[in-house]
Amino acid sequence: MVKILIPTPLRPFTGRQAEVEVEGTTVGEAMTALTTRYPELKRHLYSNEGKLRSFVNLFVGDEDVRHQQGEATALAAGTVLSIVPSIAGGAPEPLARPTSVLNKEEIARYSRHLIMPEVGMDGQRRLKNASVLLIGTGGLGAPLGLYLAAAGVGRIGLVDFDVVDASNLQRQVIHGTKDIGRKKLDSARDRIADVNPNVRIETHEVMFTSENALGIAKDYDIIIDGTDNFPTRYLVNDVCVLLGKPNVYGSIFRFEGQASVFWAAHGPCYRCLYPEPPPPGLVPSCAEGGVLGVLPGVIGTIQATEAIKLILGQGEPLIGRLMLYDALSMRIRELKLRKDPHCPICGENPTIRELIDYVEFCGVVPHHEEALSKDLTIEPEELRQKLERGDRFVLLDVRNPEEWEICRIEGAKLLPLPDLPARVVELDSADELILYCKMGGRSAQALEFLRGAGFRKVRNLSGGILAWADEIDSAMPVY
Amino acid sequence: MRVTVRLFSVLRRGVDADAVALELPEGARLRDAIESLLARHEALRPYAPSCMAAVGLEYAPPDHELRDGDEISLIPPVSGG
Numbered sequence A: 001m002v003k004i005l006i007p008t009p010l011r012p013f014t015g016r017q018a019e020v021e022v023e024g025t026t027v028g029e030a031m032t033a034l035t036t037r038y039p040e041l042k043r044h045l046y047s048n049e050g051k052l053r054s055f056v057n058l059f060v061g062d063e064d065v066r067h068q069q070g071e072a073t074a075l076a077a078g079t080v081l082s083i084v085p086s087i088a089g090g091a092p093e094p095l096a097r098p099t100s101v102l103n104k105e106e107i108a109r110y111s112r113h114l115i116m117p118e119v120g121m122d123g124q125r126r127l128k129n130a131s132v133l134l135i136g137t138g139g140l141g142a143p144l145g146l147y148l149a150a151a152g153v154g155r156i157g158l159v160d161f162d163v164v165d166a167s168n169l170q171r172q173v174i175h176g177t178k179d180i181g182r183k184k185l186d187s188a189r190d191r192i193a194d195v196n197p198n199v200r201i202e203t204h205e206v207m208f209t210s211e212n213a214l215g216i217a218k219d220y221d222i223i224i225d226g227t228d229n230f231p232t233r234y235l236v237n238d239v240c241v242l243l244g245k246p247n248v249y250g251s252i253f254r255f256e257g258q259a260s261v262f263w264a265a266h267g268p269c270y271r272c273l274y275p276e277p278p279p280p281g282l283v284p285s286c287a288e289g290g291v292l293g294v295l296p297g298v299i300g301t302i303q304a305t306e307a308i309k310l311i312l313g314q315g316e317p318l319i320g321r322l323m324l325y326d327a328l329s330m331r332i333r334e335l336k337l338r339k340d341p342h343c344p345i346c347g348e349n350p351t352i353r354e355l356i357d358y359v360e361f362c363g364v365v366p367h368h369e370e371a372l373s374k375d376l377t378i379e380p381e382e383l384r385q386k387l388e389r390g391d392r393f394v395l396l397d398v399r400n401p402e403e404w405e406i407c408r409i410e411g412a413k414l415l416p417l418p419d420l421p422a423r424v425v426e427l428d429s430a431d432e433l434i435l436y437c438k439m440g441g442r443s444a445q446a447l448e449f450l451r452g453a454g455f456r457k458v459r460n461l462s463g464g465i466l467a468w469a470d471e472i473d474s475a476m477p478v479y
Numbered sequence B: 001m002r003v004t005v006r007l008f009s010v011l012r013r014g015v016d017a018d019a020v021a022l023e024l025p026e027g028a029r030l031r032d033a034i035e036s037l038l039a040r041h042e043a044l045r046p047y048a049p050s051c052m053a054a055v056g057l058e059y060a061p062p063d064h065e066l067r068d069g070d071e072i073s074l075i076p077p078v079s080g081g
Helices: A008-014 A027-037 A039-045 A104-109 A120-129 A141-151 A184-195 A213-217 A230-243 A295-312 A380-389 A401-406 A417-426 A441-452 A464-471 B010-015 B030-040 B042-050
Strands: A002-005 A019-022 A056-060 A080-085 A131-135 A155-159 A200-204 A222-225 A247-253 A256-262 A321-326 A331-336 A394-397 A433-436 A458-461 B002-007 B019-023 B052-055 B071-075
Touching: A002 A027, A008 A039, A019 A027, A027 A039, A027 A056, A027 A080, A120 A295, A131 A141, A141 A155, A141 A184, A141 A295, A155 A184, A184 A200, A213 A230, A222 A230, A222 A295, A230 A247, A247 A295, A256 A295, A295 A321, A321 B071, A331 B071, A380 A464, A417 A441, A433 A441, A433 A464, A441 A458, A458 A464, B002 B010, B002 B030, B010 B042, B019 B030, B030 B042, B030 B052, B030 B071
Parallel strands: A002 A080, A131 A155, A131 A222, A155 A200, A222 A247, A394 A433, A433 A458, B002 B071
Antiparallel strands: A002 A019, A056 A080, A247 A256, A256 A321, A321 A331, B002 B019, B052 B071
């Protein structure tokens, strides 16, 4: 007798058997005996021509039979033959055990799951027994929270410290108009409780930092990265590598999204993909660059799908693959990733063994404009007086044309920051210049550039046009 | 030989296109293609060190040897969520 190990995705065809014992003296004979007993298996393992499909690997012990005599490889009695579908990083075992019990209400609620063999009672119990930590309840966190709750994930942790703003509602569908001004955690908890009162919600109203991250994350099976900044993304990655947990990653920009599952035990981590953060200010956030409202819906539901698959141990996880979604061209690309043997945290000789200072690592200087000395900034009130007196100076708006269309300060000239190097010749360094953008960050970059180009009489409007709207012109629409 | 570099997210704004064709000498490596791209589009240079590069459908290291017709993808990190 020979023992054949059946991988999870094929168990529906062996009556759920993880191991099957058959007679056979070669790999070919054993496989014929297996597919005779379970005919459904045959079309999954063999092509119509009767050839073993290319993604199916057979191992005797820990040796691939391709490197031996193929199907003619001899099997001694008691040998273990493994069927291994070639999934990047291998198909991990289910993350949660099916120990929870479902009551009558839950069976009715999850009936569309329960009748599928890939979920079934066993899988739904795993979901109920599973725990997921969502870092961020914004664009990605909104569909994640809703769908994971609806799917019956038993315990969901939420990390956020923000309040709901009107500008969130275009994409953060977990929050409603009535929630403007409320804490996002309160709003999300109420909505999740309405979607599925069986879910236990744990709120962590803190900024996720090196000091608290390990303590918060250690009690969850899966960590989902729905943050909106680079320091936290590197922090989430390192926490997951250090704790050995999967990091279900998603990220969005304008019309494009990325998704992957980083799990150092089975494949690459975020640092294998992006070892070096971009210089601060170079890659715009959603607040600066904009984002299509439905985009986080697409990427967040892909993350939710991957989390559910990991809990169930079903299908092919997005490990070792980066999915790139482009809403404008409606194209999806997939790139194979590689685990970097020199990765500083998950490589062969890791140099990062504990959490670091991620703000410093990403080179972020908080409140960029505050770093400018006093004589390089101007307060909104002083600007108002200068305009009222009719002083001679140039007021330069360095935002993008789309933002200029929404609101502008009367008398300003538009010169978007990206065009500044090419159009600097239009400016006269003898003039007094006052720069502004939305919040003061981009105009600070413009100021640095202009000073480098020899401009001396240049100042930055503190707090940007938002501060102007707040302090001087309350009728101005803000965005 | 001729290769194409596909640009993603913020890089597209730097050149106002989603792909750039490059003519390279035989035996060129991935890093040569990227340098050739940066020489033509200086605006992309600050992004290059933090980008991930792939040839065809697979991640490729800088010394990856290119072939005629290769499609390179240059993908900057994205932080939005």
